[in-house]
Amino acid sequence: MRELEEEFVREVIGRPPQTQEEHNKSGRLRRKFQIGIQRGKSDPEVNALIDVDTNEQRLELLQGMKNTMNEDEFAEIRNLVLREGLVNPKLFNQLK
Numbered sequence: 546m547r548e549l550e551e552e553f554v555r556e557v558i559g560r561p562p563q564t565q566e567e568h569n570k571s572g573r574l575r576r577k578f579q580i581g582i583q584r585g586k587s588d589p590e591v592n593a594l595i596d597v598d599t600n601e602q603r604l605e606l607l608q609g610m611k612n613t614m615n616e617d618e619f620a621e622i623r624n625l626v627l628r629e630g631l632v633n634p635k636l637f638n639q640l641k
Contacts, residue, residue: 549578553574553578554574554578557574558574577595580595588622588625590610591626593606594606594607594626603633604636604640607637610622611640
């Protein structure tokens with residue numbers, strides 16, 4: 546599995562990561578890859594949460610998801626991102 550993950554990163558970046566920005570991108574790609582394998586699909590909402598850099602951005606994304614998803618869909622996303630450590634649990638207390 547690790548070999549597939551490395552190949553995926555090299556394909557997207559074009560070479561092994563060399564700069565700090567490429568290492569950060571590599572880490573985000575690995576998370577997306579691992580979660581996609583676990584779930585059997587890529588999830589744009591989860592990928593968006595992985596791609597942002599600040600809790601303020603994550604909170605804004607989560608608020609939009611909460612407003613547009615039904616309760617079961619949002620609960621599934623919430624459980625996944627908490628289990629994977631993608632979002633600080635305190636952010637969910639800030640949702641309206």
